[in-house]
Amino acid sequence: MPKETKIPKVRFNLKSHDPNTQANEEILIILVYRYNGNRILYSTGEKVISKYWDKNKQRAKSVKGYYQEYRELNERLKYYEELVTEIYVENDFGDISLDKFKKLIANGNRKRKPKVKGKPTLFQFIEQFIEERKARGSSNKKRWDKFPGVYEHLRNYAKEKRIKLDYDSIDWKFKADFETWLYQPPRNHSINNASKVLQVVKQFMHEALRREYHTNTKFQQTGFAIKRVKVKNKIRLNPNEVKTIMQYDFSEKPFLDKVRDMFIAACFSGLRISDWGNINRSHLIDHNGRLFIQLMMAKTKNVVYIPVMDELLVILKKYDYELPTMASQVFNRSIKEVLKLAIPDSTFLRVYSEGGTVKDEIAPKWKFVSSHAGRRTFASNRYMEGWALRTIKNILGHASEAQTEEYMDISDLELADREARLLELQKVAKTLNVVRV
Secondary structure (H helix, E strand, O other): OOOOOOOOOOEEEEOOOOOOOOOOOEEEEEEEEEEOOEEEEEEEEEEEEHHHEEOOOOEEOOOOOOHHHHHHHHHHHHHHHHHHHHHHHHOOOOOOOHHHHHHHHHHHHHHOOOOOOOOOOHHHHHHHHHHHHHHOOHHHHHHOOOHHHHHHHHHHHHHHHOOOOOHHHOOHHHHHHHHHHHHOOOOOOOHHHHHHHHHHHHHHHHHHHHOOOOOOOHHHOOOOOOOOOOOEOOOOOOHHHHHHHHHOOOOOOHHHHHHHHHHHHHHOOOOOHHHHOOOOHHHEEEEOOEEEEEEEOOOOOOEEEEEOOHHHHHHHHHOOOOOOOOOHHHHHHHHHHHHHHHOOOOEEEEEEEEOOEEEEEEEEHHHHOOOHHHHHHHHHHHHHOOOOHHHHHHHHOOOOHHHHHHHOOOOHHHHHHHHHHHHHHHHHHHHHHHHHO
């Protein structure tokens, strides 16, 4: 039987530095690889501010102001990691000299850079940058799927304005004119969409600057961005609306009955639609006489524990403890019909931006509801009932309580009312305790 071969781990270290005196300095990242008694030290050419380097994870930290830049940096380190492992395996598991190994690393790194004689133009670079990202595989698609659309905007903008866009063109005049262009018909971008487009343009420029294709740094200046606005286009249902939907008779519409049940299950579990079909009897556990769902979430891979409330238990029993599921597009279309029948007069204040202008309207909830409304309803209503914010955060799989607070749809009046009710309950409990004594 062949002997199992252990593949060495690729490591990344900062070049020798003093963390006490160089915490705010950019330090070179060195690739370290040990195999068959050999030790490779290879300069990646990448730099990171010392205090933002995670020594244990060997990656740059996600920090405000550097999030996009360091996410890109970590992706490039991952490429190095995959490249070195591939070289090791393809050369009979390390039967290769140090010099040849280093040359293959250098050659592999050059392959992912633009194959253009001299320095490419801005558009040439963007085209090749997009191709590089596509070549990495579909698993990273969400990180580059906006690139082609933004590139198309830049080309159309240049064509309409009859100008030649290049690296030096991306200045303050371009920023103002391009933003106005995005707001104009037929594009009619919202402010937040325009902000995302400009952010991608800056990403193109930053990567090209890193590769030394230009020296223009105007896009890095403070204020070279489109400030996002807070909009309200997400639906949360109050307890009375949830109860009305639960009691509505869909017996003559069995498909909508199933859609309604799936939505109610989300309102009392906080689960994403991607997790609904993963639940079965084996996920139910008993702890201290109480029933919980124990599940690893499909998106985050976090294990969550969800108390099974009576309303959720009814749905689980109805479907023999295996929640039904369907394509999100079908569900989102059908749940609108459910709400239109059950609570047609329920409205909310919708705040949105269009063509660079913030607008508002009183809109029917059924028109904008989606599967995510069940999850938001769960978070908001459970918090109003007095559940701890930490418990809700854990069930939703959020990274922080601040994220959960931002996620919930609760007005200042509701928050004040919640605190008042909790104070009343504390007084009652204190009174009962005095009586017992």
